[in-house]
Amino acid sequence: MNIWQRAAPWWRTKPINLDDHHHLHRVLSAFDLTFLGMGAIIGAGIFVITGTAAAIAGPGVALSFVLAGLACFFSALVYAELTAMIPSSGSAYTYTYMAIGEIMAWIIGWALVLEYGISVAVVAIGWSGYLGRLVSSIGLALPHWLHGGQVNVLAGLSVLAVSMILSRGVHETRRANNLIVWLKLAVILLFLLLAMPHVKLELWQPFLPHGFPGVTAGAASVFFAYIGFDAVATAAEETRNPGRDLPRGILFSLLLCTGIYIIVSLTLTGIVPFHMLNVPDPVSFGLSYLGMRAGAAIVATGALFGLTSVMMVMMYGQSRIFFAMARDGLLPGFFARIHPHFRVPSQATLATGFVIALVATFFPIDLVHKLVNVGTLSAFALVSVAVIVLRARRPELDRPFRVPAMPYVPILAILMCLWLIIRLGWTTIAVFLAWMAAGFLIYVFYARHHSVLARNASSPTPATVDSDA
Numbered sequence: 172m173n174i175w176q177r178a179a180p181w182w183r184t185k186p187i188n189l190d191d192h193h194h195l196h197r198v199l200s201a202f203d204l205t206f207l208g209m210g211a212i213i214g215a216g217i218f219v220i221t222g223t224a225a226a227i228a229g230p231g232v233a234l235s236f237v238l239a240g241l242a243c244f245f246s247a248l249v250y251a252e253l254t255a256m257i258p259s260s261g262s263a264y265t266y267t268y269m270a271i272g273e274i275m276a277w278i279i280g281w282a283l284v285l286e287y288g289i290s291v292a293v294v295a296i297g298w299s300g301y302l303g304r305l306v307s308s309i310g311l312a313l314p315h316w317l318h319g320g321q322v323n324v325l326a327g328l329s330v331l332a333v334s335m336i337l338s339r340g341v342h343e344t345r346r347a348n349n350l351i352v353w354l355k356l357a358v359i360l361l362f363l364l365l366a367m368p369h370v371k372l373e374l375w376q377p378f379l380p381h382g383f384p385g386v387t388a389g390a391a392s393v394f395f396a397y398i399g400f401d402a403v404a405t406a407a408e409e410t411r412n413p414g415r416d417l418p419r420g421i422l423f424s425l426l427l428c429t430g431i432y433i434i435v436s437l438t439l440t441g442i443v444p445f446h447m448l449n450v451p452d453p454v455s456f457g458l459s460y461l462g463m464r465a466g467a468a469i470v471a472t473g474a475l476f477g478l479t480s481v482m483m484v485m486m487y488g489q490s491r492i493f494f495a496m497a498r499d500g501l502l503p504g505f506f507a508r509i510h511p512h513f514r515v516p517s518q519a520t521l522a523t524g525f526v527i528a529l530v531a532t533f534f535p536i537d538l539v540h541k542l543v544n545v546g547t548l549s550a551f552a553l554v555s556v557a558v559i560v561l562r563a564r565r566p567e568l569d570r571p572f573r574v575p576a577m578p579y580v581p582i583l584a585i586l587m588c589l590w591l592i593i594r595l596g597w598t599t600i601a602v603f604l605a606w607m608a609a610g611f612l613i614y615v616f617y618a619r620h621h622s623v624l625a626r627n628a629s630s631p632t633p634a635t636v637d638s639d640a
Contacts (some may be wrong), residue, residue: 175451176290180619181271181272181274182271182275183273183624183625184269184270184272184273184285184459185265185268185269185273185499185624186269187257187565187568194393194633195262199409199410199411200410200411200416201412201418201419201423202254203349203418203420204403204410204416204417204419204420204424205419206349206352207406207418207424208403208424208425208428208481208484209351209352209356209424209428210351210395210429210480210484211480211481211488212397212424212425212428212429213352213355213359213480213481213531214355214480215290215396215478215483216395216432217359217396217431217432217477218453218454218473218474218477218478220392220393220449221396221436221439221448221454222449222451222454222456223392223448223449224392224393224437224448225389225439225440225448225453226448227440228379228381228385228386228388229377229378229379229380229393229440229443230374230375230378230379230437230440230441231379231380231381231386231389232386232436232440233440233447234379234386234390234392234435235386235387235427235435235457236393236432236436237390237429239393239396239480240425240429241587242390242394242493242551242584242587243394243397243425243551244422244589245254245424245426245555245580245581245583245584246401246551246554246555246584247425247444247573248422248495248556248574248580248584249554249555249557249573249574249581250401250489251256251417251418251421251422251571252418252451252574253266253404253554253557253558253561254404254417254418254421254499255414255415255417255418255570256414256513256561256569257414258410258414260410263279263550263553263554263557264276264279264283264492264496264552266557267279267553267556267557268499270557270561270564270577271553271557272558273501273622273624274614274619275279275553277405277618278607278610279550279554280492280495280496280501280610281548281606281607281613281614282550282607283488283550284492284493284550285542285543285606286398286546286550287486287488287492288489288523288530289530289542289627290331290395290485291481291482291486292326292527292531293525294478294482294485295323295325295326295330295478295482295527296323296483298326298329298475298478298479299317299323300452300474301452301474302325303318303325303333304455304471304474305475306474308464308467308468308471309468313325314331321533323531323532323533324532326531326532327528327531328527328528329479330482330486330527330528330531331524331525331528333524334486334519334523334527335514336519336523337483337486337487337509337514337520338520338521338524347480347483349481350528351476351477351483352480354476355473355474355476355477356476357473358469358476359431359473359501360474361469361470361473362435362438362454362457362458362466362468362470363434364459365458365461365463365466366438366441366630368613369441369459369461369519370438370441372441374441374442374443374444375437375440375441376444387590387594388594390591390594391591391594393432393540394547394548394591395541395544396428396432396537396608397425397428398485398543398544398547401488401502401547401550403417403421404417405576406491406634408485411631414571418571419633426427438457439454439457442457442460443456443457443603447460449602452471452474454465454474455468455471458470460569486523486524486527487520489527490515490516490520490523491516492518493519493522493523494506494507494519497519498623499624500618500621500623500624500625501621501622505518506522507519508521509538528598529587539573540598541595541599542599543597544595544605545600546603547587548592549588549592551588552584552588552589555581555585556581558581559577559578559582562577562622613636
């Protein structure tokens, strides 16, 4: 047997109807999905990344958000077609498995593990920092070991608390996330009402202090702010009407959040010189700069809620990716067990939450948002390839939503994702490739031997219900 014959099974594709048997509870509406996306998107991007990006691009950071949002919009159109056509957990992983093949599905699933897991840890560390600053604003001080230094106990505890909420079912997750989104939208509105009257147009001069290269570098940086919208796709099996509601949830959340980012970034650079915004809490810092200490404290409180919802949605997506991969046999079956009462993959949620909590507690992470970005951009590019392949291979499939201007929109999505990856720098790309190499070894020595398709290509293995959970 030559090398091509040996490699052929790696490219086996998952039948479109493999997930006919649904085991998750369908409770989410288009409104819930929109808020699910906003829960992930409005958080670290607006409360943390805006400042560092403004230091790079100046007032032109608003254009950086437009460029990053445009790349996401093209990808969102692709996601909308695939989620409506294939309402299954797993997001980009599942679509790639059905369109391109098992090895590419594993690669993209491994990239998503990096995206979701590290992003939750980063946000948790930021959450603990905001709490420390909020407590210090009222004259108290937390022990350094509790929220910084070599150990960050608060970050780890926040992850564990969120994983406990998620393990109790999607009803509780939906209610908590919707409430938090309303709260942080109110806080953002408060910031705009307080800050807008103090905007100085001269602070927008020059608007592009580092030229267009600064805008593009800023776009690559702020892409971290958008990584949550694909989490909507992971909720496909818990959506009441996926063919209608998933495209709406994805596109509405992306468009609304892009508008909010642009308004906030313009306001922020209009009240504070952009070179002073390279701080971990730019929005509350902006109000402090204006002398509004009470407003800054309220915004810091809102940031805590906002970052909590980001952790909630991203960990939700992480557990559903693990669930989908385990159901296909590529990960141990432990991750595919569903709680008999809550009808969610509780064990996958708690296990991933424990690991992420350890990372957040013991590993202070600097600049890893670039690593998260490269994983996300890779996923978006492969999903765009998948929609082109499926249009060619399976034109007869019912598509409740169709990407307009095929194949130009997905091609534009691929090109923009590759362009932004290059802008992240070769060091980030090298670390990402090392992560992917480790994943490839796991596939070769474990996943390909335990794959459901390897055992029985025509008979799916449904997710099991854990009676002991």
